[in-house]
Amino acid sequence: MKLDNLLAHISPQLQVDLRGFTVDEAAFEKTWRALVKRNEKMEGGAPATPGSPELTPTHLEKFVADLRTQLDNMGPVNLEAVHEYDELEERHKFLEAQNTDLTNSQRELLDVIARINSTTRKLFAETFEQVRTNFREMFGELFRGGRADLSLLDENDPLNCGIEITAKPPGKQCKLCRC
Numbered sequence: 001m002k003l004d005n006l007l008a009h010i011s012p013q014l015q016v017d018l019r020g021f022t023v024d025e026a027a028f029e030k031t032w033r034a035l036v037k038r039n040e041k042m043e044g045g046a047p048a049t050p051g052s053p054e055l056t057p058t059h060l061e062k063f064v065a066d067l068r069t070q071l072d073n074m075g076p077v078n079l080e081a082v083h084e085y086d087e088l089e090e091r092h093k094f095l096e097a098q099n100t101d102l103t104n105s106q107r108e109l110l111d112v113i114a115r116i117n118s119t120t121r122k123l124f125a126e127t128f129e130q131v132r133t134n135f136r137e138m139f140g141e142l143f144r145g146g147r148a149d150l151s152l153l154d155e156n157d158p159l160n161c162g163i164e165i166t167a168k169p170p171g172k173q174c175k176l177c178r179c
Helices: 004-012 025-043 059-073 082-140
Strands: 148-154 163-168
Touching: 025 059, 082 148
Parallel strands: none
Antiparallel strands: 148 163
16 A cells, blocks of 8 residues: 555656566665765765665665655656757757858858959059059150159058059159259
8 A cells, every 4th residue: 555655656756657667676785885885974984884784764764865855856857858959969960061061161262362362463463564664655755754653552462552653754853862
């Protein structure tokens, strides 16, 4: 009768059918020894001696109370945990693949930008030299002499710097150098 009463109260609480439960003597013995050792250490008593610790009703009640406290501290069993883990694992794999794709795309874009910048610098340098040469010639033709030049304000960053224009028509002297 006590067993039926116990089963009626514990089975719903643990969400387990205890009628199909079989006792695992080895596991019980191991758990019992560990609990006794832990209690002796906490109480400052002598270490547990080899051999089977004595099973008194008081010890059993304390053992059951400790186990119940441990179970309560664990909280209810999440029956959806395996399904949730599978979903999270799938999501993690998806996000990891997306991250890899983005990283590869970023690397490819940086390579393309570097090639474009290299090509642009080369084409700009060629075009600038041609414009510079044509500017010098046209200035001389338009003003029947004189000197003119184009130069970059920052040779290290030609794509983002300004261009300086110097021009000296014929017959004008430079106030700084008298040329």
